[in-house]
Amino acid sequence: MAHFAKLDENNKVIEVIVVSNDNILDENGKENEEIGIQFCKKIQGETTRWKQTSYNGNIRGRYAGIGMFYDEMIDEFVPIAGDE
Secondary structure, three states, X not given: OEEEEEEOOOOXXXXXXXXXXXXXXXXXXXXXXXXXXXXXXXXXXXXXXXXXXXOOOOOOOOOOXXXXXXXXXXXXXXXXXXXX
């Protein structure tokens, strides 16, 4: 299973969903984040914003939690100051 974080206009995580691996595979059977993002947009709206996250922290530093912030400069999810 893959996990995707929905971001608001300020890069704050507002939702995290689980997506079947079958919905993020490319034609060679490899995971592809962009395919996963397109799947998320298909089910929740084309204007939504998504980033893949990893339950074990292998992607973007740590698992994204609701209320965290996605920092584009370092490509990681970070806690809001004071929530660490």
